Structures are given as structure tokens and as C-alpha cells.
Amino acid sequence: MYNKLNDRIILKLEDIVGEKNFVLEESKLIDYSHDEFSLNEIHRTPEVVLKPANAIEISEIMKVASREKLPVVVRGGATGLCGGCVPFYGGIVISTERMNKVTDIDENNLMVTLQAGVTLKNFYSALKEKKLFFPPHPGEESATIGGVISTNAGGARAVKYGTIRNFLRGIEVVLADGTIIRPGGKLIKDSTGYSLLHLFTGSEGTLGIITEAVFSVLPEPEASITLLVPYTTAEDALSSVPFILKQPTRPLAIEFITKKIISIAEEYCGRHWPSINGEIFLMIIVDGNKDEIERYSEKTSEICMDHGAIDVFVADSNQKQEEILHVRSMVYEALKSATIEILDVVMPPNQMSSHIAFVDNLSLSHNVWLPTYGHAGDGNLHTHIMKQALDGKEIIDWKEKYKQLRKEIILDGISRGGKISGEHGIGLVKKEYLEMCLGVEYVNVLKKIKLAFDPLGILNPGKIFDL
Amino acid sequence: MYNKLNDRIILKLEDIVGEKNFVLEESKLIDYSHDEFSLNEIHRTPEVVLKPANAIEISEIMKVASREKLPVVVRGGATGLCGGCVPFYGGIVISTERMNKVTDIDENNLMVTLQAGVTLKNFYSALKEKKLFFPPHPGEESATIGGVISTNAGGARAVKYGTIRNFLRGIEVVLADGTIIRPGGKLIKDSTGYSLLHLFTGSEGTLGIITEAVFSVLPEPEASITLLVPYTTAEDALSSVPFILKQPTRPLAIEFITKKIISIAEEYCGRHWPSINGEIFLMIIVDGNKDEIERYSEKTSEICMDHGAIDVFVADSNQKQEEILHVRSMVYEALKSATIEILDVVMPPNQMSSHIAFVDNLSLSHNVWLPTYGHAGDGNLHTHIMKQALDGKEIIDWKEKYKQLRKEIILDGISRGGKISGEHGIGLVKKEYLEMCLGVEYVNVLKKIKLAFDPLGILNPGKIFDL
Structure with missing residues (x-):
């Protein structure tokens, strides 16, 4: 299907990037065999890792790769959760680690x-030095620009500001045959031909290699307030959300999380949330000017209390807010060691409550802990499928249970008008559900697009779908 | 290249949509031969107009069209400005006039x-009945949903809220072979495969026929204020813009217009702007809560005065704001009778001032009036190429001058990192500049996408580029 590297090709590639930026030793290559997905059965070692300096070198690499039919996978921070940067067919890994410069901060155009x-x-x-603000905040800050564009990453702040694509203005991309193109630019509007900018966004490295990006940024907001709202039930908590969103001021985040998950994160990091009540929390963050957010905080507290909240903790100082966010940001690390997979189902927001009830029932009936939290303002929920039973003990036959549970949870999401991925992408591990979610005819359209860009199938092969 | 209709095909098509929704009379077909572009040399009469009721009927039409190789052009409000819905190769026009239902207002999901x-x-x-708000506002309200998606329309409010695509969540589309697909959904985030939703947005009816859409909406803002700011020079006016945008509150619109244009609109509609000073105006609109926008209005007035404004007129009542917007909205109609073409160049915002100076010099040196106004907050300028000299007299040899002037203005925009279209699309009349703007290799990628979706080239042929 693909060719293997030989000495002649190796010399050519080394010539392009230079000896120092060329990795061939087995012991080092293994570091490039995986992302953050837990199961090592998906790991694959590349034949070579290249660390080019710019688009021109990547263009040269792609010319070799397309002539020799070698698979090429780009790797950024490798913080992905579904095997998106795993070199499944071996071949070349291009690491963008040397392409780490903020080229231009254009304060006049805010780009x-x-x-x-x-x-x-x-x-x-x-x-921060320039008092500017990039609103999207996918949780993991070691992720790279290329990666967050390739998955159209979201994060908590998407409720007010949207995902990465809302701020993306231009990209430089190397195509499979080495051609370099530059969709978009320092442009806020653009209706000049099909939007390649938006097609590359979320295409997971399968259509081209993103080498540079232009983003819009905003002035820093004056202030922010975080509300921590404990409830007894998930249903009550989620029933507040539409009323919160019907106010004219829009919060940047409405996060949903359980007491049990937060307790584990607290234990993991040795810091604590200010509220000890309740089983379920909403964490609501709003930014804006001080008067406005204070007024907002009062009204939102009323709404929450009217919908069953136990009380409302208002964090208005930076320190208190940082404390809350820090514990919340530790959830992933705290659950990681016993996590098999983190799901990323997205659905119409009003379906979340029933979906969570479905997951909770599944958890009880299979005696598998399925901690679920996520972005209550935008219908994007993360269920961890754990190796642990509800009492915390390790499950022996977790492999079988895992497959059944993920299928049931994903299918429930789809049946509610949802999709498999809200922000993580499909990668390697979710592609088996793509046709179930989108339909065969839809996936055939995606495949036609792939072949139009990459007829040899050398760019990140085996991801999103199989050709 | 394409086949012509015959009696057998005509019977089939009539059977799909029904006799009442089928137009074959020459005298009626002529109404479907044009959009708002002024020159009738681009007009083409279709062979038949069909008025289907839904996607299923359109799917049947497309099955016939692809079997028989007939060109198909969709027509919405026909408010386009570059021949986008002109049936250039004759064939079938599908009018969406019967597909005019607001199917569902989902207040819980705000969709x-x-x-x-x-x-x-x-x-x-x-x-309005539900106190909900759809922020994008492309000027012409007789435009249809299918049309504004197909051009990724913008309008004045894009400074704060972005273009149509920012609010688009899902679409139903009929492909060239009749397949019906539904990219997106009632979903705020979606990273499940390539974003067909965003690829269809701005594709001008060349990749598929959009039959339905899901949009996010917002609660109505509490209040708004409009500032009308007269200046002596365009340079001063535009030099204020980056400082306006560096405030933490973002205005929804910053419009740039000249006194001369407004005077003609005033005369046309018999109503008046409240300010009689200055040669150039900024019109700044901000929404939000009352305290916030009052404070904003004060600060912004200071910024404008510091950058050469003559004074600042604050319209805070609905009536005063409506008066200002009404006169502004009449500009297009007032200039229309002597307009050859309205350009839609978009560029990095800090390039606008030099571009306008370039256009003004061109106007003087050729003695052609080139009224220029537009969206100062997002770098999207509209220059009307007129049949009038600067003194208002008709130009005899306008046809030759027109071609030269449009080329020079477009090339100047491109040389500043700009593009041909910010919101109107390419259609028929701007395609001659597409390769000059994007490069041959880039346009080849667009053509490959087109062929992947529509190998026979039957969907809106001759638009954006020639295959």
C-alpha cells in the first residue's frame, strides 16, 4: 500500500532538514508513536521523524513523500485524545516543534x-504582555496552534466566543504534492471562492499540513466573575441553563461537573473548591465591565436558586477564580490513570439531561464508573470510560465492558441529534462510528474531498475514515 | 456541452413539481434572467423555471438533471450583485419562493x-415576536436564507458578531446527483469529519442546493446607541478605528461614508441625517445594557474627537437611530440608476485609508465619480463605479473606463493583502480576477473540489471560475 523508506530516501530527507533535525534511532522514535489516548494497542512507531524549520522544507518533504508514496503524519503537542497524530502506517512524522515563533503581533488590525x-x-x-486576549481556551495549554486548528478545538469559553474557527483568519498550508497555498489572510470577511480556511479547520491533518496561522484577538476584558452553583441533581442544574442563556449578557462558560469528580481533583492537587454542598455543580464564568458582571451575577444567582440550586458561591477576585479553575483543570490528570477513553459527544443542549441520566443508568447497571462532565452551555459532554467500578475497585474484564459502553453512549448521543465529536476530532479511535453517525453517503462525500486533495492517500492515513 | 430540454424531460419535470409550479412561457422566464447586477449583457433566460416545495422534489429534479446533463441554477431573492443566480447556460432555474416557512423556533436551544x-x-x-435576535444583517432584507448562506453574507453588524457562518449550525443540501445530506445540526460545536457546513457556506450554489438551515439566535440586546461622527478627511476618520476597537466593548458596526453620498440618499428618500458638518462620517453602533453603552458612547466620543472629529452626534432613542439607519439604507437605491458595478474589496483594516486615497485619485484623474463607503470595522469597502463624471454629468465612453477602473481598484486591493469579495461573492462578473487574486494553484484546488461534488458541472455552471 505504502512504500518503506530506503537509504536513498533517507539521505534526501536528511538533506532537507539537516542532520540535527532528523531522528532515526528506534529509542527516540518511540516517543512519537502515540498521543494521549490510553491504549497502547494503537501505538505505531514512525520510520523517521523530521523537524523542519518552515513551509518550504515541508514542501520539499511532501514532494519526496508523494513521489515515493510515503505516509506523512504531522505532530504538534500530541495532546490529542483519539490517536490523531499516531503514524498508523509508519513512514514520516513531521514534528512542528521548531516552528514555534509568534511571527507578528499586529495591534492595529488586532491580528x-x-x-x-x-x-x-x-x-x-x-x-498578555500586550494586554490582548485570545478567547478560545482548549484545556491543555501544551497543545499547538496547528493541532487546535486541525481539530477545531473548543474548550469552555466557546459559549460566548465560539470555537477556534471563529477567530481564525488565515493559514499557510502545504498540500500533499508540496504546493504551498495561503487561504484567508488578515481579513475579517472573505467570500472569495470556497472557504479552504474553514475546510482545513477540523480536517485533522488529512488534507494538508498547516504551517502558519493568522488569528483575530480582542482587547483584554475589564473583569470577570465566576459563579460556583451546587445542586442536588443534574436535572435541576441543567434545567437552569436555558434561562441563564436567555439573559442578554452571555457568559463565556457554563461548565457542568459532579462533586465526586471534583473531590478526586481536589485530592490530586491538594487544593479545594470553596463550596462543600451539593452533588452537582454549574461553574458559570462571565466577563465584561464590573457593573455589568455584578448585575449579571445577581440575576444569574436568582435564576439558579429558582431552579433548585442549594446556594451560589461568587468568586470575584482573581485569586478565588484561579483557585476554582485550577481544581477544575486538574480533573483530566486526576482521572487519567484509570481512564480508558474520554468521549466527546455533542448534542442539542436540551438533550444533555436525558443523556446524562442514560449514562448514569448504564454506569449503575454495569457497575462501571462513568464520570461525566462538560460544557453545559454548548451541549458537549465528556464521559470518561473508567477501568474502575463505582466503589473505585479495578474492573478485571474492562476491555469487553469498555467496547459495549462506548458504543451505547455514542449511539445514545447520535439518537438525540448529536454527533461523535464536539472538539476532539475523530482520529483513529472514533472512526468506526463515523458512518453510523453521518451515514454512508455523507462519508462518501468526505472521501471524495480527501481524494481531491490527496489522491495517493499519504497525508495522515487511516484517520477520520478508511479510504 | 450541456443538453437542451425536450418534451420528454419537460413532462418529467412538470410531473415532479406540478403544473402550477412550472414556468415555460418566454414572457415569464425573462424575469428569471438576471439579478441586481446592472449590465444586461450578462442576462440569460432559462429554459424552464421550477418552484419545488421541498428537498425531496429538488432531489428528483437533480436526478433528472444529472441523467440528462442539464444545467441547474438556484434562485432565492435574486438580490445578488455579481450575476450569481443568472442561468448562464440556460437550462433549469429552481426558485425557492415556495420554500418560505420558518419551520421551528426552538427557544430552549436558541435555534x-x-x-x-x-x-x-x-x-x-x-x-421579533419572540424577543429573539439574529445579529447578521446583510443590507437587503428581501434576500433569502439560501442566498445569504451561499455568499456567506456579512453586512454592517459583522464587527461584533461576524458573518452568516458564525451563526449557521446546520443545513440540508441536495447534491448534484440528488443525494440529500444534512451537515451540522442543532449543534454549537462539531468536529465530526470535514466541515461540509462551512464548505457549502459561500459556495454560491456550485456544490449543492441548500434547502433548509438551522441558525443560532440570541436574546434581544437591552438597548443600542448610534454615534454619528463627522470628520474633514477620510484619513482622520479611519485613524480613529483601531482605537475604537481597542476598547473592551466591541461595537457591532463601524460604517464609513461620505457626505456627498449621504446627501444623495437624503434627497432620494426625503429624510435627513442629524449632522450637517464634515465631509466624511463614521457611524458607530453599539448594543448592550444601558449603563455600558452610555459609558461606551462617552469614551468613544473622546477617542473620535482626539482623532480629528468635528463633533459627535449621539442617537439614543429608537426613533433617532431609525432615522439615521433609514437614510443609510437608501444609499444603494439612490446610487443605483447611475451605477455600473458595486465592488466588494476586502483588505486588512489598516489598509483602507490608503486604498480610499488611491480610489479618490483614480476618480480625479479619470473624472469618474467613484463613491466609496463601507464597513470600516472589518476592511470591507464598496466602491460604486458610476456612469457619472464628478460633476454628475453622464459619461459617454463609460464602458471602456469601467473596465479599466474596476481592474485598477481590484488590483490595488489585492496588492494590500486584500481579496475581491468580502461578502457579495464572485458569481459571474468577478471570476476574471479570481486567479489574479488567489493564484492558479489555489484555483485549481477549488476546481478539484467542484469536480468532486459535481463531476458533470451542472450546478450553477460558469460561476466563481470556469472549469
Whole structure:
């Protein structure tokens, strides 16, 4: 299907990137065999890792790869959760780690140009110096720009600001045959031909290699307030959400999480949430000017109390807000060691409550802990399928249970008008459900697009669907 | 290249839509030969007009069209400005005029489902009853949902809220072979496969026929204020814009217009702007709660005065704001009779001032009036190429001058990192500049996408590019 590297090809590739940026040793290659997905049965070791400096070098690599029919997989922060950057057919891994420059902060146009390998952390800190703000916040800050575009990453702040694509203005992309194109630009509007910008966004490295991006940024908001609202039931908590969203001020985040999950995160990081009541929490964050968010905080507290909240904890200082967010951000790490897979089902927001009830019943009937939390403002829920029973003991036959549970949860989401992925992408591990979710005819359209861009199928093969 | 209709095909098509929804008379067909572009040399009469009721009928039509190789062009409100819905190769026009129902207003999910033929006017009025708000506002309210998606229409409010695609959640589309697919859904986030939703947005009817859409809507804002700010020069006016945008509150619109244009609109509609000073105006609209927008209005007035504004007129009552917007909305109609073409160049916002100076020089050196106005907050300018000299007299040899002027203005925009279209699309009349703007390799990628969706080239042929 694909060719293997030989000495002649290896010399050519080394020539393109230079000896220092070329990895061939088995012991080092293994570091590039996986992302954050837990099961090592999906790991694959590449034949070579290249660390190019720019789009021109990547173009040269792609010319070799397409001539020799070699699979090419791009790797950013490797923080993905579904095997998206695993080199499933071996071949070449292109690491963007050297392409880590914030090229231009254009304060007049409120736009920033970055290389694909810049981490979110470095992007945010470059902006902070200039008192600028990039609203999307996919949780893991070691993710890179190329990665978050390739999955159209979301995160908690999407309720007010939308996902990555809402702020993306331009990209530089290397195509399968080495052609370099630049969809978009420093442009806020663009109706000049099909939007390749939006087609590449969320295409998981299967249509081209993103090497640079231009993002819109905003001035820093004046202030923010975080409300922590404990409830007795998930149903009550979620019943508040439409009323919260019907106010003219829109919160940037409405997160849903359980007491049990937060307790484990508290234990993991040794810090604590300010509220000890309730079984279920909403965490509502609003930004804006001080008067407005104070007024908002009062009204929203009333709405929550009217819908069964036990009380409302208002964090208005930076320190208190940071405390809450820190514990929340530790959830993933705290659950990680016993997690098999984190699901990413997205559905119409009013379906969340019934879906969570479905998952809770499944958890009880199979005696598997299925901690579920997520973005209550936008219908995107994360269920961890755990190796643990409800009492915390390890499950022996978790492999069989896992397959059945994920299928049932995914199918329930689909039956509610939902889809498999709200922000993580499909990668390797969710593709078996793609046709079930979208239909055969729909997936055939996706395949035709793939073949139009990459007739040899060399770009990130085996991801999203099989050709 | 394409086949012509014959009696057998005509009977089949009539059978699909019914006799009443089938137009074959030459005298009626002529109404479907054009959009709002001024030159009748691009008009083409279709062989038949069909008025289907739904996607299923359109699917049947497309099965016939693909079997018989007949061109098919969809027509909504026909308010386009570049020949996008002109049936250039004759064949079938599908009018969406009967598909005019607001199917569902889902107040819990803040989403509205509409058929493609619903006009913006009817959409806005259906929302008003429920105190809901659809932020994008492409000027012409007789445009239809299918049309505004097909061009990714923008309008003045894009500064805060973005274009149509920011609010689009799902569509129903009939493909060239009659297959019906439903990208997106009642979903706020979606990373499940390539975003066909965003690929169809702005594809001008060349990849599929949009039959239904789901949009996110917002609660009505509490209040709004409009500032009318006269300046002596365009340079001063535009130099204020980055400072306006660096405030934490974002205005929904920052419009740029000249006194001369407004005077003609005033004369046309018999109503008047409240400010009589200055040569150039910024019109700044902000929405939000009352305290916030009052505070904003004060700060923004200061910024404008610091950058050369003559004074600031604040319209805070609905009546005063309506008066200002009404005169502004009459600009297009007032200029229409002497307009050859309205350009739609978009560029990095900080390039607008030099571009306008370029256009003004061109106007002087050729003695052709080139009224220019537009969306100063997002770099999207509309220059009317007129049949009038600067003194208002008709130009005899306007045809030759027109071609040269449009080329020079478009090329100047491109040279500033801009593109041909910010919101109107390419259609028939701007395609000659597409390769100049995007490059041959880029346009080849667009053509490959087109062929993947429509290998026979029957959907809106001759638009955006020639195959």
C-alpha cells in the first residue's frame, strides 16, 4: 500500500532538514508513536521523524513523500485524545516543534501571526504582555496552534466566543504534492471562492499540513466573575441553563461537573473548591465591565436558586477564580490513570439531561464508573470510560465492558441529534462510528474531498475514515 | 456541452413539481434572467423555471438533471450583485419562493430552523415576536436564507458578531446527483469529519442546493446607541478605528461614508441625517445594557474627537437611530440608476485609508465619480463605479473606463493583502480576477473540489471560475 523508506530516501530527507533535525534511532522514535489516548494497542512507531524549520522544507518533504508514496503524519503537542497524530502506517512524522515563533503581533488590525508549532501557553503569554486576549481556551495549554486548528478545538469559553474557527483568519498550508497555498489572510470577511480556511479547520491533518496561522484577538476584558452553583441533581442544574442563556449578557462558560469528580481533583492537587454542598455543580464564568458582571451575577444567582440550586458561591477576585479553575483543570490528570477513553459527544443542549441520566443508568447497571462532565452551555459532554467500578475497585474484564459502553453512549448521543465529536476530532479511535453517525453517503462525500486533495492517500492515513 | 430540454424531460419535470409550479412561457422566464447586477449583457433566460416545495422534489429534479446533463441554477431573492443566480447556460432555474416557512423556533436551544426561501425580512419579524435576535444583517432584507448562506453574507453588524457562518449550525443540501445530506445540526460545536457546513457556506450554489438551515439566535440586546461622527478627511476618520476597537466593548458596526453620498440618499428618500458638518462620517453602533453603552458612547466620543472629529452626534432613542439607519439604507437605491458595478474589496483594516486615497485619485484623474463607503470595522469597502463624471454629468465612453477602473481598484486591493469579495461573492462578473487574486494553484484546488461534488458541472455552471 505504502512504500518503506530506503537509504536513498533517507539521505534526501536528511538533506532537507539537516542532520540535527532528523531522528532515526528506534529509542527516540518511540516517543512519537502515540498521543494521549490510553491504549497502547494503537501505538505505531514512525520510520523517521523530521523537524523542519518552515513551509518550504515541508514542501520539499511532501514532494519526496508523494513521489515515493510515503505516509506523512504531522505532530504538534500530541495532546490529542483519539490517536490523531499516531503514524498508523509508519513512514514520516513531521514534528512542528521548531516552528514555534509568534511571527507578528499586529495591534492595529488586532491580528496575530504564528507558526504552527507555537503552544497555546506561549501564545497566551505573548498576548498578555500586550494586554490582548485570545478567547478560545482548549484545556491543555501544551497543545499547538496547528493541532487546535486541525481539530477545531473548543474548550469552555466557546459559549460566548465560539470555537477556534471563529477567530481564525488565515493559514499557510502545504498540500500533499508540496504546493504551498495561503487561504484567508488578515481579513475579517472573505467570500472569495470556497472557504479552504474553514475546510482545513477540523480536517485533522488529512488534507494538508498547516504551517502558519493568522488569528483575530480582542482587547483584554475589564473583569470577570465566576459563579460556583451546587445542586442536588443534574436535572435541576441543567434545567437552569436555558434561562441563564436567555439573559442578554452571555457568559463565556457554563461548565457542568459532579462533586465526586471534583473531590478526586481536589485530592490530586491538594487544593479545594470553596463550596462543600451539593452533588452537582454549574461553574458559570462571565466577563465584561464590573457593573455589568455584578448585575449579571445577581440575576444569574436568582435564576439558579429558582431552579433548585442549594446556594451560589461568587468568586470575584482573581485569586478565588484561579483557585476554582485550577481544581477544575486538574480533573483530566486526576482521572487519567484509570481512564480508558474520554468521549466527546455533542448534542442539542436540551438533550444533555436525558443523556446524562442514560449514562448514569448504564454506569449503575454495569457497575462501571462513568464520570461525566462538560460544557453545559454548548451541549458537549465528556464521559470518561473508567477501568474502575463505582466503589473505585479495578474492573478485571474492562476491555469487553469498555467496547459495549462506548458504543451505547455514542449511539445514545447520535439518537438525540448529536454527533461523535464536539472538539476532539475523530482520529483513529472514533472512526468506526463515523458512518453510523453521518451515514454512508455523507462519508462518501468526505472521501471524495480527501481524494481531491490527496489522491495517493499519504497525508495522515487511516484517520477520520478508511479510504 | 450541456443538453437542451425536450418534451420528454419537460413532462418529467412538470410531473415532479406540478403544473402550477412550472414556468415555460418566454414572457415569464425573462424575469428569471438576471439579478441586481446592472449590465444586461450578462442576462440569460432559462429554459424552464421550477418552484419545488421541498428537498425531496429538488432531489428528483437533480436526478433528472444529472441523467440528462442539464444545467441547474438556484434562485432565492435574486438580490445578488455579481450575476450569481443568472442561468448562464440556460437550462433549469429552481426558485425557492415556495420554500418560505420558518419551520421551528426552538427557544430552549436558541435555534431556529428555516426553509431556504425564507426572506431575511420574514426571519427577523418571526424572531421579533419572540424577543429573539439574529445579529447578521446583510443590507437587503428581501434576500433569502439560501442566498445569504451561499455568499456567506456579512453586512454592517459583522464587527461584533461576524458573518452568516458564525451563526449557521446546520443545513440540508441536495447534491448534484440528488443525494440529500444534512451537515451540522442543532449543534454549537462539531468536529465530526470535514466541515461540509462551512464548505457549502459561500459556495454560491456550485456544490449543492441548500434547502433548509438551522441558525443560532440570541436574546434581544437591552438597548443600542448610534454615534454619528463627522470628520474633514477620510484619513482622520479611519485613524480613529483601531482605537475604537481597542476598547473592551466591541461595537457591532463601524460604517464609513461620505457626505456627498449621504446627501444623495437624503434627497432620494426625503429624510435627513442629524449632522450637517464634515465631509466624511463614521457611524458607530453599539448594543448592550444601558449603563455600558452610555459609558461606551462617552469614551468613544473622546477617542473620535482626539482623532480629528468635528463633533459627535449621539442617537439614543429608537426613533433617532431609525432615522439615521433609514437614510443609510437608501444609499444603494439612490446610487443605483447611475451605477455600473458595486465592488466588494476586502483588505486588512489598516489598509483602507490608503486604498480610499488611491480610489479618490483614480476618480480625479479619470473624472469618474467613484463613491466609496463601507464597513470600516472589518476592511470591507464598496466602491460604486458610476456612469457619472464628478460633476454628475453622464459619461459617454463609460464602458471602456469601467473596465479599466474596476481592474485598477481590484488590483490595488489585492496588492494590500486584500481579496475581491468580502461578502457579495464572485458569481459571474468577478471570476476574471479570481486567479489574479488567489493564484492558479489555489484555483485549481477549488476546481478539484467542484469536480468532486459535481463531476458533470451542472450546478450553477460558469460561476466563481470556469472549469
